[in-house]
Amino acid sequence: MFGDDIPSALLDEVLNVSQKQPPAPIAMDHVQNEANIMIGHLPQQQQQQQQQQLQQKQHDASSINKENFNYDDDDDMFGDDIPIEDLEEQLGMGRDISVPSGSGLPTINREGLDATLETKFETSDSCSNIKDTATGQRNNSRSRYQRFIIVATRLKGYMVDDSQRLERELLLVGEEHEQVTKAYLRQDWLHIRVAEGDAINIVFTNRNGHTKNNWIIDNEQNYLIHHPDHLISCTAVAESFFCLRKSVLQMTSKSISEVSEPLIHGAIIHETLQYCLKQKDFTTTAIQNAMKTIIKSTLDPLYVIGQDETTTYELLTPHITSIQTFGSIYVRQYPIPAATIKRDIGPSDTECSSLAIRDILDIEEHIWSPIYGLKGMIDATVEMILAPNNKVLTLPFELKTGRASRLISHRAQTILYTLLLGDRYDFDVNVGVLYYSKTNSLYMVPASQSEIRSLIIARNELSAAYQRQATALPPMIKNFHSCQYCTMNDACTLYHKTVESGSAMTSGLGQWFNDHTDHINDKAAIFYRQWIQLISLEEQDLDYLRKDIWNDSAKERELSDVSRT
Known part of the structure; x- marks a missing residue:
């Protein structure tokens, strides 16, 4: 559906599988030794015939007119499939292959296919010493x-x-x-x-x-x-442990949720603390001026909840003291005894009694990592000094304005940021910092290999679910308490009713589901199904173009004459 898989019947045609006819000799120049080994087991007269046939096949393969091939571009939206001629060379089939038109592909010969793949697994060992061109020669x-x-x-x-x-x-x-x-x-x-x-x-x-x-x-x-070319948000991966369906919808749909006072006030506090970090100024005057400026830039959502700037400032004034306390304790050249660390499982290889944020390297650093297939925006990249060993570390700093009620997902997000930061600056980052402003609690989150493994597996599952989202979404969790407060519940229930033909019973949400979907008639459902499929196809095209940014070299991008700004 997404162009990532080679259709079984087409693979059968490419491999030319037959129970009566064994695979043809390998016809690649860079696996000539393997062909010689295979031919070496034949009688001398047959060896000469096979050598002549091999040379003829090499000549034929090099003169194939690729314009005669009629491949369907929609079968390879992401560009992950192996071109037929390249797969032909790798598998040693130096012959002209015609792809049947229409949907009448030949019936796959399962026994012959298994035998051919078995042969390939066995003979691939002799190809493993081929010159490696992807081990750091270009980068x-x-x-x-x-x-x-x-x-x-x-x-x-x-x-x-x-x-x-x-x-x-x-x-x-x-x-x-x-x-x-x-x-x-x-x-x-x-x-x-x-x-x-x-x-x-x-x-x-x-x-x-x-x-x-x-x-x-x-x-x-x-x-x-x-699927490393799909850059998945670290936040989406962290949230996928609670609901995989929500994470997929966040990648495909714009959340339209009602604004609330905690959400708006939290964003104002978040920006104020980031500003003070960047300026390294935590005086009362600096914090007050920063907060007033940010409140003026947030008037639209404030008016929605019925607050003016004066009321908002009065409600947020108590947070000025906590921001100032954070700056005086943690933002220093050297640690003080009061700059302690809260413990959950605690740091493993960075044991320390206190720390200090010595320098702010960046704020809201947006990083793409094609190595891990991840992307994210780090609240702050900081340089910390630990006590008593005076060790200096460059770490991601994740700021949360609420309580530590979702510590698991916040920890997961911080650990993933260590991967992004390590990829960005090309050194190992083994720990991240998680700070809760409401309780003035600072955690050191170690990036252990077991947790990284679990998070990458979760990322792979989310990527696979995104691949299938044009045909099916992950199932609903059917938890009324979680679903009624979910920011994606409108998109989720709409999809369940129109595409999955769901009901109040199948959703597990009862009358609440009907209250949110009764306005959808058959005409609206048809409209939604049509456009959600078209949008999915468009997203696939965008992914196909976006991945060339990191897969193509600068010279290749220049020759392609395609502007990517």
């Missing part, structure tokens, strides 16, 4: 990860202490189509739903991991990023 950051396209996948067993475990073996081709290798998904990674044609990143926990040709991805080492 130093490539030493931390590699990008691949999945050619084939299968389940198999492996032994651990005399017991057999299950793993998923992936046959991969490098982004330059010059490297064939394998990866093995084990333990928590086994359940990720990957398919042929999907793009993935393998991020190495060991900086020397890129020097290998086969990788194990398990609970102890390495990460797999599925």
Whole structure:
């Protein structure tokens, strides 16, 4: 549906699977050794014939007129599929392949396909020493990860202490189509739903991991990023633990929720504290002037809730003291004993008794990370000094104006920001800072490997759900208490009634669901279904164009003559 998978019948045609005819000899120049090995097992006379055929196939493959191919662009909206001619070369089928027109694709020969893939998994070992062109030659950051396209996948067993475990073996081709290798998904990674044609990143926990040709991805080492070209918001990933459907809707629909006093006042306090951090000025006069200026720029939503600027300032005056207290305790050149850290599970490798924010490097730093498939806006990037070891760290600073009622999602968001910051500045960030202004509580949030693994798996699940959102959304959680206060409940209930043909009973929300959807008639439902599908197709085109920003080199973008500003 989204162009990420190679249709089984088309893959059958490409592989030319047949029970009666084995795969043709490999016809790629850079796997010539493998072809020689295969031919070497034949009698001498047949070897000469095979060598002649091999040379002829190489000549034919190089002279293929690509304009004769009639591929449907809609089958590859994201550009993640392997072009047929490149897949043909990688699999060793140097022959002209015609794609059947219409929908009458040939019936797949499952037994022959499995046999061919089995052969490919076995023979790929001889291709694993092909020159690696994606290990940092173009960019130093490539030493931390590699990008691949999945050619084939299968389940198999492996032994651990005399017991057999299950793993998923992936046959991969490098982004330059010059490297064939394998990866093995084990333990928590086994359940990720990957398919042929999907793009993935393998991020190495060991900086020397890129020097290998086969990788194990398990609970102890390495990460797999599925569909890395979809940059998922860190906030959406953190919220997906509570409701995956809400996170998908946030990526596709604009939230139209009623403004409230806590929401508006929290935003004013948030901006005021950020301004004081940036100016490093926490005097009473500076805080008052900043708050008054921000209130004047927020008059529209204030008038909606029936407040003028004078009333709002009077209500927010008590927060001036807490902001000033934060600045006097934590924003200093050196830590003081009062600058303590609140504990939940506590920092692991950065034990300290107190800290100080010595410098503010950036405010509202917006970072895209194609390595992890994430994006986010960090409230502040700060330089901290810890006591008593005087260790200096550059950390993400996440500011929350409410209480620590959603500490789990806030922690998850802060941990993901450590990945963004590490990618942005190319060094390891192992801890983040989470501050609650209402209680003046500051937490150090360690980015442990187990939590990063869980968050990346959640990110992969959200990305896969986004891939399917044109045809189906994740199910409703059917929790009346959570749903009635959800900011996406209008979009959620509308979709459930018009697209999923839902009712009060299937939604689990009873009469509340009817009260919010009774105005939708059949004509409106048809209109909504039509346009939501068209918008989904348009989003796919935008994603296809956006990913070229980081996948294409500067020279390639210049030659393409496409402006991206």
